[in-house]
Amino acid sequence: MFAIVPLITRTDVTCVSFINDHILAGIGGNVSIFDEHLELTKTVIVFKGQQIFGIVPNGSQTKSLIYGENQLKVLNNLDGYNQIAFIAFNEWILSAKWINLNQNIATVSMHNNVTLWTSDLKVIQTIACAERCILYSAHLVNDTWEDLIALSGTVFSQILLWCPSKGANFSSVLARLSGHKGVIFAIDYNESTGVICSTSDDRSARLWIPKCKNLTSELKLEKPEFLLKCTMFCHTARVFRCLVLDDCILTTGEDSLLVVWSLDGDIIRKIETHQGASVWSLAYNRRKNVVMTGGGDCGITLFPLQQNIVQEEVAVTNSELLKKTGILSNGNIVCTSEKGALLLYDIKKRHWFEIQKHEDLASYSLLEVSKCRNLLALAGYCGSIHVYKLDLHLVHICTHVVSSKSRIFALHWLSSEQFLTCEAEGRLQVWSIIEKDISPKSQFILPLSKERWTTSSCICNHGHIAVGDRKGNIYIFVSGNLTPLQIIKKAHNYQGVTNLYFKENVLVSLGRNSTVKCYQFYKTTFSTLSLDKLPFSWITSIYEDNNNQYLLGFLGNEFVVWDYKKRRTLFQFHCGGGHRSWDFYKIDDNITFAFIKERRVNLIQFNSNVLNIKDLVNGFHFNEINGAACFPVVGLKKTVLISGGEDTTLRVSIIDYEEQPKFTTKSVFKSHLSSIRTIIGCKLKSELECEEYLVFSAGGRAQIILWNLEIVTRGEEVVPVFSEKYSYYEQLNDESETRIMDLCTIVVNACVILIAATSNGTLKIFWVVKDAGDYKIELIGDVLYKLKCILKLKNLTIHDHHVVLSTSTDGNIVFWDFTSLVNELLNNCTKDVKSIHIIKSIHSHASGINSLDYKILDNNQCLVLTGGDDNTINVALVSFDLRNAKLTIEVLSTFTDSESHCAQVTGAFLNDDHFVTSSIDQKLNISKWKVENNRFICQYKQTHTCNIADIQGMQIWKHFNILYAIVYGKGIELYQISETER
C-alpha cells in the first residue's frame, strides 16, 4: 500500500466564510482555517475532490455545514472541526441554511428541489418546485420551515419565489422576477431593507423590492408584486456573486472587479481583486468591516469596506479664484489666488486666512511645498521667489527676485534646504536656504528645445542632479558644469517626465506614457535597469508609507492610487483629470487629497485603512498551468518550482515541506508573448550553497526563452536568482501561430542541444551557445515528422547512442537517432540535421499521447510508459540492439490499461518498481510493477482523488528518500508518497 498525503493545495477558492474569529476557506475539497491573526492554523480534508461551495455556520456558530457538489458534511467548530455527520446526496446543492433553531437544515438543489434535513444530515423530506428546470443559483430566506422562502435563479433568466412548506410534494411558484437576459448566477436578500439583488450572464445586477417592503408579507398576498428598483451595469463580464448589505450592494464576477454600489444603484467604488481571474466567493464581516473574496487565481483577499470618505469643497469667504494648492505638515491647506494672495485654510478651525498678498503673483504663480512640508516656495512671472516657513504659524522668510527678471517656469524642491528654479532660455539655478535668506548655488543650462523648461528634479549621489523636461528627456548635471554630464534622451514620450526620485542608488523616472523607469549609476553614467508599464497613462508620483509603495496618477478624469507591489488600484476618485494643482498627504491615519477644480479647492479625506488591502493567500496563476519544473534544493527540504501556463506568466516559487508545508511565490515574469506550454531545466553546476541551472520555457508563437537559475542557500533560507538570458522568437512577416509543445535537451561535455516539438509536426533543433558569459540559442535546423502535432519529448542514451523519443496526435511513439548530430557538434564539424533519422515508430494509442516516461532496465531493455487522450495507459517493453553499428529497436511486449482512467491521461512517471499516472479525471493512480519473462506485470493499484481540475501534467522527484509529486492544471497540488506495509 501507499500513503498519499496531500501537503499543499492551491486552486480556485470557491467559498470563503467568517466564523467566530476565524476565516474558513474552501479550496478544492479542503477547508483552510485561519486564526484571528490571519495565520493558517489547519487544513481539514472535507471531501474527496468535490469542490466546496458553501460553509454555513449555525446560529450559535458551534457547528458548520459544508457543502460541495452533491456532498454535505457537518463539522464541530469547537473541537478543531471534526466531523459530526456526512452524506453523499444525489443532487447538486446550490444553497443551504440552518433553520428551526438549528434543529434542521434546508438545502436547495440545482434541480429546484428543497430538502429538509435533521441536524445530522438525515433527509426528512424533499419538496420539488412545480417549475422543473435547472438552476444556477438559489437563496433561502427565513429561519423556520413554515416561513421558508426559496429564491431560485433559473437558466432561463428568471428568479422564482416559492415556499416549500406550502405543498405536499410539489410547491407552486408564487412570484417571478423577470428582466434579466441570461442565466442567474447569484441571488441575495437583505431582511432589514427588503432588497433582493440578482446577478446574471447579461453583465448586470438588478435590485428588486417587494411592494410592501417585506418579502414574507408580500408573498402572503394574493398577488404579490415586486418592483425592479434598478439595473446596474459596470461589470464587463458575467457577474457571479452578490451581497446585499444594509447600506450597500457588493457584486463581483468574471472580470475580477468588486463593485460597491449604493442602494440606489450608483457606483461607490471599484476594486481589482484577483489579477483578472474570476471571483468565485464573497463574504462580509460587519464587526471587522472587512470584505473577503476568493478567486480563480487561487488567492484570498481582505479589504476594509466602509471608507468614510468625506468630500467637501471649501469655499473661500471672499470667493477668490484659486490657482495652486498644497498641504502643509500640520494638515493645513495653502493656496495661491488669481489676485496673487497666499491663503491658508485651517483644517481644524475650518477657516480661511489670508497670509499675504503678493501683487507680483497675480494671474501667474507657482506654489511648491518642500518634502518635509514645513517650507513653502512661491514664484511669479517676473522672477520673484517667496519662501515661507511653518513654525507655529506660517511665516514669511524671504523674498528674492532673480536678476534676469525672467518668469520662473518651474520650481522643484531638492531637499528641505535646497530647491531648483527654471528661468527663460533654460537657465537652471539651485538655491540654498541659509538662515532667513536664500542664496544661489550651482547653475546649469538646459539644452535648446522647443519647450525648454523642467518638470521635475532630484539630487542623486556623487553630487549629481537629475532634471526631467517637458519633452521627456532626463539630464544629469554636476556642480560646476553648466552643460549636462549625460542626457537620457526620450526617457519618456513627448508628454514629458512627470517626476524623478533617487533611492538606494537607483534613479526612478515617471512619465505620462504609463511607464516607470529605473536607472542604475555605473562608473560614470546611468543606464536603464528596468521598465515597467502600468494600466494608467499619467503617472505623477510615488507615495511611500510603512513598507507600501503607492503610485499616484490619473486615468481620464479620475485620480488613482495604485499599489505598486500588488499591482492594483486601491482608490479611484473623480477629480477632473491631471491638468490641475493637487496634493496628497497622510497625517496619522488620515489621508487628504486636495485639488483645484473650477478655481476652487476640493478636499477628499479618508482613513488610511482604506488602502490596507491584505492577501490572506497570495494569488498564483490565474489560468491553467501547462508546464512546471522542480529543482529540489540540496540539503534542505525545499524545492524551487518554476511554473507557466495559459496566463503567459512564468512564476518562481518555493515549496517548503520541512514541517508545516508552505508555498511562496517569489517572482513573476511576463516575458512570454503567448501561453507557456513547457518548462525544463538542465543543471550547469552544483556546489555547496549554490546550484546553477539553465531553464528553458516555450509555448505559443513558437517562442523559447532561456533563463538562468541560481539557487543560493544561506542557512535555512533559499534565494532563487532567476534571470532572462535569451528569447528566441522568429519574427516572421506574418505572425506565427505555431506552438512549441515540449522541449528536451541533450547535454554532452558542456555542449547543450535543445530540441523543440512543434504543433506543425517538426522537431526544431537548436544549439545553446555560450558567448562571452551570455547564452544564445541558435537554430541548427528543422526535421519534419509529418503534419501531426508533436506533443511530448524525452531523450535517452543507450549503446552510446543519443535517442530522442517523441509522441504525437497520431498515437505513435517515435525513436529518433541524434548520435551523428551530437558527434558533429562535439567535433566542430558542419552541423547538419540531415543525419537525424527515425529508428522505430510504435503505434500505441488511438489518438494523441499526452504523457511519456521511460526507464532503462538491464540487458539494454527499456520500458516506455505513455498515457493518452484515449484514457489508456500503455507500457511497451523494448530492447535496443546494435547491428553493424546501427541501433535497432524491437518491441518485446506491451501492456495496456484502459480501465483505470476515464479521461485523458496527462501525467506519467516510472521508476524502479512503481509507476504513477494522473488524468483529467482527477485520479492519481499508483501501482507496483515487475518484469517477468519479458512481460510487464502491474501488481496492485491505488487511487487518490486530486483537488485539481484539468490536470495538464505531473512532476515527481525523490528528496531525502521521500517521493514528492505535484500535479498541475487548474492550480497545483503537492503530495508526499510513501510505501507502507501491505
Add this chain to the structure above:
Amino acid sequence: MGKSSKDKRDIYYRKAKEQGWRARSAFKLLQIDLQFNIFKDVTKVVDLCAAPGSWSQVLSQKLYVNDTDTKDNVKIVAVDLQPMAPLPGVIQIQGDITKSTTIDVILSHFNGIKADLVICDGAPDVIGLHSMDIYIQTQLVISALNIACNVLKVGGHFVAKIYRGKSTHTITKQLLKFFKEVTIAKPMSSRNSSIEAFVVCLDYSPTGFDAPSINSFFTEDTVNIVPFVACGEENAFDSDTTYPLQLEGEDKYEYKEPVQGPIAPPYYFADHIK
C-alpha cells in the same frame, strides 16, 4: 492579429468555411458517421441544440439522397433555444429541450412514427469551474437522452457531446441502461487538448420503465467500462496541428468569411455597457 490568424490556428475552422459548413463541428459528425455508419437506413432525425445548424446541414446532405422515395420520407427536426437561420429541408423548433412541452412539439412532427436517430451537440456556456461545467453538460445530455427515450424507435441511435472528467463513468453507466452499445468517440476534428468527446449509443433497447434519472451522480465504482474510439479518415486533418495556409495540391489560399454569422448575438444588450 490578422483575420487569417484563426485560419492558421485551426484547419477545420478554415475548411468549414471553404466547404460551406456553418461551423467546424460538421466535421465531427461526418467523422463519427465514418466510424459508426450512423446514417444507414435513417430517414427521421432529431437534432437537439442545433444552432448554428452545421449538424443539420450534414443531416440534410446525407439523408436527402437522389432516390425520390427516400427523399419523401426524410424528416429532420432541429431544436434550439436560439433562433437559427433557415435550412432547406429542416423543420425548426425554437424551444427548451428540458421541457416536456418541447417533446410534444417534436413528436407532433412525426405523426406517431418514431425517429431513427437523435443527435445533440449542445453545450452550455462554460463558467470556468470544471466540476460545475461538466455536471451541467451531463444534465444537458440527460435531457437529450430523455427526449431520445420518447422519440426513438427501438434499435435507433443516439449521439451526444460530453465533457470527459471525473464523472464520465456516471453518464456512460446511465446510457448503458438504454442502449446495447455505448462508445466514447473522439473525432479527429475535436482537439486533443479539449475535454470534449461524444457518446455514440447504438441500438436503443429500453428494458424497463425507467426514465433517465436526472440525478446521475454517483457510484463509487469508478472503473471505466466504455470503449474509446478515435475516428476520422485515414488522412484526416489533425486539429492540433498548425498547417501552413497554403496546402500542397490545393487552390490558392484566400480568406473567406464565415458561412453564417450568428443571427441572435448573445449580448445585444451590450449597448448599456459603457
